[in-house]
Amino acid sequence: MDLSITKIVYCSHGFRPTYNIWWEEERYTDGVKWKFLEHKGPVFAPPYEPLPSNVKFYYDGKHMKLSPQAEEVATFFAKMLDHEYTTKDIFRKNFFKDWKKEMTSEERSKITDLKKCNFTEMSDYFKAQAEARKSKTKEDKLEENERMLQEYGFCVMDNHKERIANFRIEPPGLFRGRGDHPKMGMLKRRIRPEDIIINCSKDSKHPVPPPGRKWKEVRHDNKVTWLVSWTENIQGSIKYIMLNPSSRIKGEKDWQKYETARRLKKCVDRIRNQYREDWKSKEMRIRQRAVALYFIDKLALRAGNEKEEGETADTVGCCSLRVEHIKLYPENDGQEFVVEFDFLGKDSIRYYNKVPVEKRVFKNLQLFMENKEPDDDLFDRLNTSILNKHLQELMDGLTAKVFRTYNASITLQQQLKELTNVEENIPAKILSYNRANRAVAILCNHQRAPPKTFEKSMQNLQTKIDAKRDQLADAKRELKSAKADAKVRRDEKSKKAVETKKKAVQRIEEQLMKLEVQATDREENKQIALGTSKLNYLDPRISVAWCKKMGIPIEKIYNKTQREKFAWAIDMAEEDYEF
DNA sequence: GGGGAGACTTAGTAAGCATCTT
């Protein structure tokens, strides 16, 4: 079955007629997302397999056979024993509470203290199993995965066969929130067919539930993009199965996102003038709105919706900043009007920044903080809905996050212009690209945990560099003596020898440069994640155009997945593309 | 306008896998 409209797409490896060329098709305008949708439904988590009888659980030093339900939940904990989570009080408390709910009344009366539970045999058993799975022939694993992918990993949406992003239902386990999450350790329950809502078109072959089972509902809503949904039990939120980023439905939206950001580029000056005016407004709400917008624009802060207290980790964005999250310095390190930000943002990633701001902003902040407690809202007359309503009036489709997209993309474009030189060689250009990418990642505060092996791998690289330096010195010495030799002998053979040595020196110099560049790049990247901005904030057409201008194969910048996601941009953007 | 449901994007981590070293 091949319903895709494909076109021969040229890439530097040759011709590959692989993509759906959805970007040359007409688009829906009326909120309709598709006319035909057919899929096979989700893949459920494998059923629980009770432990073999030799793998024992001990309570207070004594062997205890657990009921299957209680045992399953115990295995979730056992599997995480090596993780720091299991040492945290909240995690243990939440787990124990939910575990007890799964016990028989007899078990419940016996098992009263988590500290007295010994899961080590279970834990060892799972480690051994993981080991065994590793050594299982590669073909077995691959084949199984591939079979599932072929069977469940695709759907037909309109005239395209599309890849599904997540066709497997999340297996049961213990909830792992990020940061200080009040619900960490709670039992994430197993999802059954009866929990599942299927979305597909009426005239499609509907997915079939497992034998003897039923779906919760089958609906035919073509105003939404999801294929399957269920309600999760930790926060009560809805989870979805949706399409891969390479799909038409995702790609179109992504493209549209960058087009909105480009429209902002056209009117951003006007908007900036406007909010600067608003700093002087008589009305408090307008001043607050204007200062918040300034932060969102200048610092690429997120909007900051309010969150239900006690349901999630305590994190904030711009509109939900509290007095305790900023400090004002009339003077700091020779700069005037410095604001120090220190708060936990999305995923409990710390945002720390000291920035000089305009005097008016500074004065306003002082005013906003007057007579407030540390845990009071900084912008008490503002929330994201007020802010976005205002933005909508300034430009059609404008919301807070458009500023992040706009500032990220424009920064990349500027940095690429500034940093790259057509004359340089490919590794130098790629270093420059990464640096431009890095500037954006820093702006957006995209962090990562430094890789566990970072120090060591850095040392190894340094060793290599040192060795290469020695090698270069040797080669230079040899070249020198060859030259001297040629001067004396004046024959063809020794002239040739000089040429060979020269080439060798050149080659080694290049290799050395490459290694040094690699070291710089890696060092600068230690705690910074480039992937997030590359995937979500940077208009891919900027990168494609840059590659064309600089003679860099696109494969050096985008890996296979990224090329699939950005196929539209790779096909469309010419070297003169301007964001 | 306030609150909640719903839909969709953005995010970091860890497992999986490929490749390079020893």
Added chain:
DNA sequence: AAGATGCTTACTAAGTCTCCCC
């Protein structure tokens, strides 16, 4: 062949924003 290393992919949590109801 095994082990180290580094990149890719899968996973799923945590955001944003819209819409609807009151």
